[in-house]
Amino acid sequence: MPKAMRASGMKKCIGCFTCMLMCSAYNQQNHSISKSAIKVATRGGMSSGFQATVCLACKGSRACAEACPSGALVSRRGGGVILKKDLCIGCRKCQTACIANAVNFDEETHLPIICRHCGVCTRYCPHSCLVMEDSDD
Amino acid sequence: MINENFIRVLHIDLTSERVHIYKREDLNDYLGGVGVAAKLLEEYMRPELPPLAPEQPIVLAIGAASTIFPVITKTTAMFISPLTGELGESYAGGRLALTMFHAGYDAVLITGRAKNPSYISVREMLAEIKDARAFWGMNADGVGQYIRMREAFSGKRSILRIGPAGENLCSFASVCVDTYRHFGRLGLGAVFGSKNLKALQIAGDRSIPIPDFKKYGSVYSELYKTVTSTEIMSKYHDLGTPVNVVVLNEGGGLPVENLNAASTDNIEELSGNTFAKKHLVRKVACTGCPVGCIHIGQFRREFDHGYEYEAVSVSYDYELIFALGTFLGIKNSDGVLELIEAVEELGLDAMSCGVVLGWATEALKKGIISEDMTIVPLDFGSLDNYLEAARYLAYAENEFYADLAKGVKHASLKYGGYDFGMQIAGNEMPGYHTGYGALTGAAVGARHSHLCNAGYSFDQSKPFDIEALVDYLYAEEVERCLLNSLTICLFARKVYDRDRIMKVLDCVGKPMTNEELDRAALRIFKTKLRIKQKLGFKLGNVKLPKRFFQTPSMTGQLKEETAAAVIAAFEKRCEQLLAAD
Numbered sequence: 001m002p003k004a005m006r007a008s009g010m011k012k013c014i015g016c017f018t019c020m021l022m023c024s025a026y027n028q029q030n031h032s033i034s035k036s037a038i039k040v041a042t043r044g045g046m047s048s049g050f051q052a053t054v055c056l057a058c059k060g061s062r063a064c065a066e067a068c069p070s071g072a073l074v075s076r077r078g079g080g081v082i083l084k085k086d087l088c089i090g091c092r093k094c095q096t097a098c099i100a101n102a103v104n105f106d107e108e109t110h111l112p113i114i115c116r117h118c119g120v121c122t123r124y125c126p127h128s129c130l131v132m133e134d135s136d137d
Numbered sequence: 138m139i140n141e142n143f144i145r146v147l148h149i150d151l152t153s154e155r156v157h158i159y160k161r162e163d164l165n166d167y168l169g170g171v172g173v174a175a176k177l178l179e180e181y182m183r184p185e186l187p188p189l190a191p192e193q194p195i196v197l198a199i200g201a202a203s204t205i206f207p208v209i210t211k212t213t214a215m216f217i218s219p220l221t222g223e224l225g226e227s228y229a230g231g232r233l234a235l236t237m238f239h240a241g242y243d244a245v246l247i248t249g250r251a252k253n254p255s256y257i258s259v260r261e262m263l264a265e266i267k268d269a270r271a272f273w274g275m276n277a278d279g280v281g282q283y284i285r286m287r288e289a290f291s292g293k294r295s296i297l298r299i300g301p302a303g304e305n306l307c308s309f310a311s312v313c314v315d316t317y318r319h320f321g322r323l324g325l326g327a328v329f330g331s332k333n334l335k336a337l338q339i340a341g342d343r344s345i346p347i348p349d350f351k352k353y354g355s356v357y358s359e360l361y362k363t364v365t366s367t368e369i370m371s372k373y374h375d376l377g378t379p380v381n382v383v384v385l386n387e388g389g390g391l392p393v394e395n396l397n398a399a400s401t402d403n404i405e406e407l408s409g410n411t412f413a414k415k416h417l418v419r420k421v422a423c424t425g426c427p428v429g430c431i432h433i434g435q436f437r438r439e440f441d442h443g444y445e446y447e448a449v450s451v452s453y454d455y456e457l458i459f460a461l462g463t464f465l466g467i468k469n470s471d472g473v474l475e476l477i478e479a480v481e482e483l484g485l486d487a488m489s490c491g492v493v494l495g496w497a498t499e500a501l502k503k504g505i506i507s508e509d510m511t512i513v514p515l516d517f518g519s520l521d522n523y524l525e526a527a528r529y530l531a532y533a534e535n536e537f538y539a540d541l542a543k544g545v546k547h548a549s550l551k552y553g554g555y556d557f558g559m560q561i562a563g564n565e566m567p568g569y570h571t572g573y574g575a576l577t578g579a580a581v582g583a584r585h586s587h588l589c590n591a592g593y594s595f596d597q598s599k600p601f602d603i604e605a606l607v608d609y610l611y612a613e614e615v616e617r618c619l620l621n622s623l624t625i626c627l628f629a630r631k632v633y634d635r636d637r638i639m640k641v642l643d644c645v646g647k648p649m650t651n652e653e654l655d656r657a658a659l660r661i662f663k664t665k666l667r668i669k670q671k672l673g674f675k676l677g678n679v680k681l682p683k684r685f686f687q688t689p690s691m692t693g694q695l696k697e698e699t700a701a702a703v704i705a706a707f708e709k710r711c712e713q714l715l716a717a718d
Contacts, residue, residue: 014420014421014422014427014429014431015421015422015424015429016422016423016424016425016426016427016428016429017235017424017425018207018361018425018427021204021205021425022357024344025205025347025350025353025354025357026350026354028344029346029347029350030344030345030346030347031139031205031238031344031345031347032239032343032344032345033235033239033292033293033342034293034342034344035344039292040292041291041292042292044285046231046315046316046317046421047316047433047450049419108344124361124427126365126427126428126429127429
């Protein structure tokens with residue numbers, strides 16, 4: 001069964017940011033916060049609790065892929081999309097199309113940062129806020 | 138700096154409003170954190186001037202592996218302490234280390250005094266001094282909210298700020314870091330205040346390529362596994378440090394009512410279990426720490442008639458329950474949380490605040506001082522009076538509170554009652570009356586903290602013997618120079634053994650052998666000793682209050698001569714080390 005990453009337990013989040021550091025390290029070989037596909041932030045100050053902004057693994061028609069003029073985003077089994085870097089023209093249309101604000105843009109590579117649902121963040125989430133779930137297409 | 142052969146220092150001078158960046162290759166010998174901060178303090182401090190003179194420096198420093206390995210989360214602050222007049226050193230977690238790392242600065246050095254109340258905003262390639270006149274007088278939480286609103290970089294920044302206590306130059310004013318963490322001890326808040334510096338935001342968003350991901354990934358994942366799946370760290374996450382309340386009380390090492398006793402019958406109301414059951418609403422972590430030891434407790438306060446309530450959240454720890462709880466005879470958890478909140482808002486160090494008020498309470502009882510001076514009738518257990526007294530301290534309400542705000546040593550020398558003013562070398566005591574280890578450890582420790590060398594741990598695990606204790610304190614003091622130069626949280630001291638430290642340093646492009654690490658630790662320790670010497674500190678002059686030798690400790694009655702012998706033996710070792718060059 002294909003899987004997708006879900007930020008379903010964010011009430012348990014302690015704000016350690018390990019998910020972001022590991023996403024950037026594994027997927028972009030960088031020590032970085034901004035290159036991470038998952039964004040954890042407070043709702044406004046440390047006393048407000050944490051929320052995650054990350055790909056919701058849309059099924060059926062994907063707004064980001066629809067908006068892509070060059071065919072660089074193709075459907076992924078289990079939800080979400082796969083980025084074909086060679087085809088991307090860096091137009092950022094996927095970024096505006098995503099109503100979950102889950103697409104970030106890498107100003108160094110001129111490519112969107114697209115969650116691969118690889119599960120690295122879930123392996124390094126100490127409180128299981130982030131989990132891989134079965135996701136039937 | 139990671140993967141570079143230099144230390145990058147950002148120097149902001151508030152008087153001239155000039156900013157400089159230094160690339161210092163020579164500072165590599167000092168690793169980072171306390172090593173780099175101590176070296177810069179030694180270079181920039183002006184021993185001939187008072188601690189709060191505008192010329193005196195503040196140094197903040199991180200290490201080359203900060204944030205990118207688990208639990209390497211701290212930032213070192215060094216300054217001249219207005220409380221002790223000598224070496225000031227304090228640590229805070231939160232997001233500060235992450236933001237300095239990503240802003241690209243190993244150290245931030247602040248000198249001078251701003252013309253008007255100001256705050257500093259730092260990010261990669263930019264440091265600005267900005268107007269904070271309207272923020273002057275605000276509590277630490279309030280100014281944090283305004284700066285969050287005014288400045289960009291949400292989620293990638295850290296905000297340091299002071300409350301009224303820092304503005305009014307209280308010698309033990311703290312600096313609040315990201316709401317729940319602090320540079321608590323030794324009065325960094327007053328140094329900020331003396332510079333007209335209300336707050337400092339550091340934001341960083343730099344990405345640093347990882348040259349050998351395979352190596353980094355394998356070292357990281359082994360450390361992550363150790364930290365999250367073994368017993369070493371779990372106690373800090375579960376009940377947290379308050380688990381010690383019952384342990385210390387049962388053993389007879391918990392200071393109660395100005396150390397008139399070292400245990401109490403009614404401890405259940407202040408136990409880690411009670412706090413967890415009644416108040417714990419969240420746990421939070423410093424960035425880069427998968428443990429999450431910050432325990433947030435909530436209490437409900439009626440702020441007006443007609444069922445008007447607010448929910449108030451504060452972070453609690455063992456030391457706060459001791460200082461603002463048992464030491465002041467506060468017997469319930471709601472009362473402790475309310476005092477913690479007051480201390481947070483005012484920007485005081487919780488430990489010093491509790492200890493000075495404990496002395497004032499006993500001094501009033503004994504008739505050494507009068508109620509005219511204390512304004513409210515201080516009495517052990519009287520929460521409302523202590524809430525008011527904390528305010529008077531932060532605002533230096535009258536001559537007496539202005540004296541008390543200089544620390545219990547100053548106040549007890551002036552008014553009397555030195556023997557029950559519970560300070561060690563000028564710093565108010567920590568929550569451990571466990572024996573010679575805790576007492577002499579804090580005296581000989583460079584910053585007079587229980588965390589200099591963990592003497593309390595010796596008391597709880599080893600039989601007493603002068604030579605064995607001196608060996609232990611000296612070895613810990615030196616090894617912690619190494620841990621603190623890498624800014625590893627001391628809760629993870631057992632995780633980061635030498636082998637793992639070497640692996641981490643190898644990953645950040647700074648490979649070192651065990652012998653090189655030994656030499657670096659000693660180099661840093663010697664720098665600290667030199668600073669103390671230049672600032673006129675002499676261990677031989679430390680006079681411990683008699684109360685330490687009257688109230689039996691966890692390991693029995695302590696003798697003044699024995700404590701003096703430990704201190705003298707330690708002093709001799711330090712002299713030998715300094716003379717060895």
